[in-house]
Amino acid sequence: MSEVVISARSVGKTFGSGADKVTALDSVSVDIFQNEFFTMLGPSGCGKTTLLRLIGGFEQATSGQILLEGKELNDLPPFKRPINTVFQSYALFPHLTVKQNITFGLEMQGISRKDAGGRADEMLELVRLAEYGDRVPSQLSGGQQQRIALARALAPAPKVLLLDEPLSALDLKLRKEMQVELKRLQTETGITFVFVTHDQEEALAMSDRIAVMQSGEILQIGAPREIYEAPTHRFVADFIGDSNFLVGDLVDGGAGKRAVKLSGGQVIALTQEVSDQRTGEVTVSVRPERLGLVAESDAGADQLTGTVSTVIYFGTDTTYQIDLGNEALLTVRMQNGSGAKADFAEGERVGITMSPDAIRVLAD
């Protein structure tokens, strides 16, 4: 495991006081490693931007500590932190040329104008806008401004680069392009990126690790695959991708494993380790694409069965809504042309197949 660059320890932040007091962050702890593309993902108001601004030094933590390479940062103003930010609105200086924007941070570090100019040219080369040094920001398109904001923030070679929803103002095509670009820049520069977004696709596509946040707390931290395939909370499973949720009782599944017994009596075996302490009712989640359908006649005794209520054809795949009875609905997504029989009609009785490792027991 590589070295920790940023470490947040029980960081809390409240705004206002008395009746207007708002808790933006509630005792958040997280370690961010060297060379990592770390993403904080969550809906607006979840505290992700607040945490970013605390790391940048634009806000003061109400409690807890933020460390940079083991040294406490709390009392350092932003201009004394070796951390730079790409702002959501880019915040390029309108009265300076592109090149002057990039050399700004270098000159503040006391680097000579000549060396700063050379470095700025390198940066322009890096973001592939070498020809644009003499323009002013208002002459650039949104995507170009975005790249200049990146070049400006990267020029002083910060230890950490903070990115506050930098792609949200771009249109879809440009956003996809910039996702690739950002990932490339992060790999080429080797700088730790801390990225804030509410777009789960963006987070999955670019990140080494993702922290999913809600109401000022980090619910889960993990690699994109882990977050997607093994969500720990209902919120995580719901926020990232589509999920089915089923409620049942934890029972003994034999061979040291646990199982979930649904209200209909069906028992689903679990491969997931579940603490012996947990008993009673739990919620499990399963991704629609991890489910399959078979004709009811082929279904085993313990398998879920239901009636197809809706069929939606998407081209690459088809989505079925299955009515399990008791007002429980299950969404099943089956790839078309994968060989499996995938044309069930509305009203047809079907059995549902699922791999046990696709079933995740969620935290309460």
Add this chain to the structure above:
Amino acid sequence: MGNIIRTKRFWLVAPAVVYIGFFMAVPLLQMAYVSVLERGDYGGVNWGAFSMDAYISFIFERDLMDNLVVNTDYLQIFVRSFGLSAMTTVFALLLGFPTAFYISTQPQSRRNFLIFLVTIPFWTNILVRNYAWMLLLRNGGLIDGALNWMGLETGGLDVLYTPYAVSIGLTYTYLPFMVLPIYASLEKLDHRLVEAAFDLGADKRRAMSRVILPLAAPGIAAGCILVFIPCLGAYVTPELLGGGKFMMIANLIGSQFGAARNWPLGAGLGFVLLALVLISMMVYSFKFKSLPEESR
């Protein structure tokens, strides 16, 4: 169709055009005409008798032998007026910029209230305000009295009826004209640009000099013009706080139409002033025309 609408819309602006056209352009032309006429012996002018005496006597006078010799009296008054206006502009800027900056950092509801406070002096007649300053500044006045009461033997402040008194009065009068445009440009300033400056390693001083001041420059320039030009034309304040001892351009012009009975010279001086103001405006617009627009 479009033309008809445009023609109809013209009637919206027509009253203003007629009003300004008549009440500003006509008197202005009349004054231009007066400035190139011969003066009448008892005031007024000899209509129809042309003479460039007014402009010549701005710099020259005729000695007893009827030779033209340089007389810098009027020029001195102009230079003095420009100097005093510049001093006043600097005072107003030094007081106005921090004020505008402070207001722009306040929460929105508070800002409106503070701006309202800035405009309060306009509620009182300028004559009354200048008399109030006389009461404050004169020997044995409020300020002098307070200083003596605190044990500082001033022996009379001797500020009233000096250029300083005039500048103090003018600064007070025109300060809102400095604060308002600077506030307007600071209010538009995106706070994230200041954060970006901090983020890139600029401390407060350098964020001010490298980002805030350049972006507020159009407001500062507008404020300076709005203070400087009315100062040049100030009449009441130099009359009262300068006690007539300290003459500014407007007082000089006034005296030519009054006691001196030299209307052409009064009109001529007015046009020299107008020309100088126009030149400085042109310099301003040339300098700030090419300022980059705000991004986005």
